[in-house]
Amino acid sequence: MSDRVTAVLTEVLDGRWAHIRQAVRERLGAEFVTVPGETGDQARERVSRLIRELPTDVGVASAFPSRYGGSDDPGGSTVAAEMLGQVDLSLMVKAGVQWGLFGGAVVALGTARHHDAYLRDILTADLMGCFAMTETGHGSDVQQLRTTCTFQDGHFVLNTPHEAARKDYIGNAARDGRMAVVFAQLITGGKSYGVHAWLVPIRDRDGNPMPGVTIGDAGAKAGLLGVDNGRLSFDHVVVPRDMLLDRYGQVAPDGTYTSSIENDTRRFFTMLGTLVRGRVTVGAAASAATRSALTIAVRYGETRRQFTSPGADREIALNDYLAHQRKLLPALARSYAYVFAQEELAATMAELFALAEPDEHRQRELESRAAGLKAAQTWHATRTIQMCREACGGAGYLAENRIAGLKADTDVFTTFEGDNTVLLQLVAKGLLTGYRDAFGSLDGWGRATFVAEQVTEMVLERTAARSLIQRLVSAVPGRDEEVAVTDRGWHLAAFEDREKHILEGAIRRLRNGAATKKDRPFDIFNEVQDHVLAAATAHIDRITLEAFVAGIERADDPQARELLSKVCDLYALTTIEADKAWFLEHGRLTPVRSKAITAVINDLLRELRPHMRTLVDAFAVPDEWLNAAILREEPARQETMAKEDEAVRATLLS
């Protein structure tokens, strides 16, 4: 493949925020890149220093309002954070805590007086802060937080009632944070109004904890050594009334509570909804790190040779083995798919953010997709980076080759910003209600029976390039057996059909359960939990495919387009292959056609083999960022191997 094809692919992948991607690539040099093998203290010190040196104009704080130094561009800020995921994930998370979670909460939940007082210092990192939501006893079930903030005598009193209510895993808490946005149950006049947020000083100028605030250190972790996660407890800490971030709920000096949103639960989820950017960012960063790992593993597999074939005069490159292709290429195809799905998600977020009047329906849909793509991309990262580690053999285990760090750092992404299983359940709930009734407690059971009774028929909403997809699907002949398994319309139809059928089956089972298990409400939902999660996965697979299909259109070079189309074939067919049993069980595939899919996948692997290097080069991760010894040794390895093949053979055969 020519450099031109690589360039076209990069352009397509970089998408509408190419300028931000390019700026980060150009401006963040080696001094920002992860240092393998640091101690925890060294990593914290370095990242703490770098967060202040990070050029904020490359987009990391672009979600801030322009009057405070941002550019009202939340999509751009997720892209900038995503790019940081290739530089140093500790730095990315630290930036995410500071500008995304902490700053983002002040922007979204606070009002003008908070913005005026704090946003400039937050943007310059002169005021470092925490996002203190998660408690030891309550992670993903945020609505059930136990910390209380009670209004009395003209001020609030913030309190941690017991150990399980301490704020846990809080970034910036153990070392750097001076303030925290603390989430707690708001109580006034003896009545609770649900979870709200306050801006609370936790350290004085000298770095000592404020009176009544206890700060702990979460200690060593699997990864993200540069992030100072800690624990916060509050012993009847007095918080001035105006420190309540009161965009969605206000407390008057006399203690009267007011809100434009009457229902506590609905208000709570509206508040949470404004924080969707966190999930959008985490999924993106996980995928970015995955692309780094794939780049290292694919390039290593090009030059690393092992075992001689009879009749061949040299050892075989790892990438020539079918088993190696079977590991790397489907993961690579899925990584391509997520680039397109993620871009569409960020674009939708940007669009909704810019609306004068909020669109509640689309906002719920956005939250659902953000949750689903966060789960899908972070699991993809965990599996793929692990696979890349193994594909590099012992070299993959050494810190100097970077993959070990990528794995350790991204590992927590599957459970933070919402546990992936809980997030998939959220997606499923959105599907079950057909987005018509998206409010309700996150617990997932509350409305299941109600929903099951209401929903009569599912209509899937297409996401990307609706007319193109409709045209492709319509072009598929009636009988599957006559359609080539590489037919794009057939892929789209198969993904849609699977999603719809699984979902309808889940609804049917919920309805039956509701009729027969009235006295066991938990069991109604629990007994179909696996089925419901499968529906969510099928949904995410489908919107990802649609985004990929739409994305191919953006390549204006025929060779690049053909290559992308083959990669899309591989994504579609390996996704079907992984769930083959479902297609067979439900008469969607005959045994013959099912076997043919595996054969066609192996053909695709052979066809894509010569383009593996092009496909990772198109990710355009600077070598400086990859920072892997096995890549620096690439030219030497090629040379030595060639020379020594000759020399040693001469010795051995002499």
Add this chain to the structure above:
Amino acid sequence: MSDRVTAVLTEVLDGRWAHIRQAVRERLGAEFVTVPGETGDQARERVSRLIRELPTDVGVASAFPSRYGGSDDPGGSTVAAEMLGQVDLSLMVKAGVQWGLFGGAVVALGTARHHDAYLRDILTADLMGCFAMTETGHGSDVQQLRTTCTFQDGHFVLNTPHEAARKDYIGNAARDGRMAVVFAQLITGGKSYGVHAWLVPIRDRDGNPMPGVTIGDAGAKAGLLGVDNGRLSFDHVVVPRDMLLDRYGQVAPDGTYTSSIENDTRRFFTMLGTLVRGRVTVGAAASAATRSALTIAVRYGETRRQFTSPGADREIALNDYLAHQRKLLPALARSYAYVFAQEELAATMAELFALAEPDEHRQRELESRAAGLKAAQTWHATRTIQMCREACGGAGYLAENRIAGLKADTDVFTTFEGDNTVLLQLVAKGLLTGYRDAFGSLDGWGRATFVAEQVTEMVLERTAARSLIQRLVSAVPGRDEEVAVTDRGWHLAAFEDREKHILEGAIRRLRNGAATKKDRPFDIFNEVQDHVLAAATAHIDRITLEAFVAGIERADDPQARELLSKVCDLYALTTIEADKAWFLEHGRLTPVRSKAITAVINDLLRELRPHMRTLVDAFAVPDEWLNAAILREEPARQETMAKEDEAVRATLLS
């Protein structure tokens, strides 16, 4: 379940080396257990000290001949090492390097003069050593090592011809090793005789490298921080003639080479075969670590509650969710299965070791199973520990809860002591040749066409409890549709049938390839590589099931037996479920029966739910070894949660 049932299960799981397991549990206290969050230097210092304090009479060196302080019990030594895997994996690997690889090589490849001179000091760890086999450029393809050791002027000259031939990832090299068993191509009289091993001093008494020896440090790694992996290069180092470990090949003072095994390749694989204990140990230790992780995750899931069910007065325990059971229980069942398979493997090894006359056929079979079970167990460890990490949420990411360390430390097991994919290929090769022609280069292609032409029909050899298994299989009625999916005979027959059919298909395809692709020898094998690997996996699944079925018989308590039987059902059915598509494609399952399997699995999960705690308690991992903060906080958590449910509800609802 009563304590009696737990005790019976422990007895069955502990098996014939229960005395060693018990001794290690009793004698290795908290001072030997992993310290989370150490720096690399601290970990190396601690482990280096502990390896000398480890009581060698608990079995870690029991493979040594009794006249040198061992007890001629290689099975017991793998069990002792396995137990160390629950104490501290760095200590386990360091012990494995010292007594297993280094000491084991001296025992197996050396002769009396080496034994007399070194074994006592090796056993007491006064002489620390390395096993210097792997080279940067050649990992699993050991036969192609590039280091040379040339006989001239009455001595050997050991040389590293270029950077890719340096010894890499070598345990004990970076800090503690004073000698190394170095593998290199033996050249004498201008002719090479293949890979042999020498005992080579690498450091003097003061710890300085010997002349001509360059020692490097592999630096920071993903895990195993306490193991000092390093790199060794040799610049024309003079090695006295008698330092050749010459059990299988001797060089006379005049340079004449002699060996009882004529063929170089055959001699090389015989030498390698004596080192099979390494693979047996690694698989066992990976499984032991997995049991620790499962114990932590299951116990956490018992007391950790999240989300409230409508109508319930408290939040739901994680283990009550179907999705959580779906994660933990199949992995737990597979862990049970591997305990039995591993015990049978160790027992076979012990039996063959004790034979006066070596049984070549059974030795090859042992090597194949050791390879297969090493691959299966280490991949199971990687997947399961990762899953346990996620099942504990954010807590699973903190070093204080141990799982992160178990993951990081066991990660390399999938690629060391042979890359898992290469090992599965070795298993497949054994199957293809029907064990009749087990010698040949490890490359896997050389004899494929030959083999494919020879093999006409496969006869599977049953491993454990042959008559019991024959009886169960024979009792299955002819038509599958009439047999309950929980019928043990049907499970056994289904596993056998799958293995046989996949293998026969692979042979057929190889044969066709041999006929049509004569000019592309690499492609003949490569195009069926995925098929061949599937055969190996099916084989390992089958021998694991057979071992499990035989193991159930050892429980003499009816309740324990019934519980074990259900766990075996779950292992068998989830294994079939994972490969459902194959069974459907090949007409082994109808769609109706295939769906029924999933339903029966969900029923089994519900039935096993109350026994989850019993099943992990039976692993009998001391709490001191688990060393997880979330378990130490268990009683407090239960108490707080109960109290606060009441208190906070009172506040919120007041």
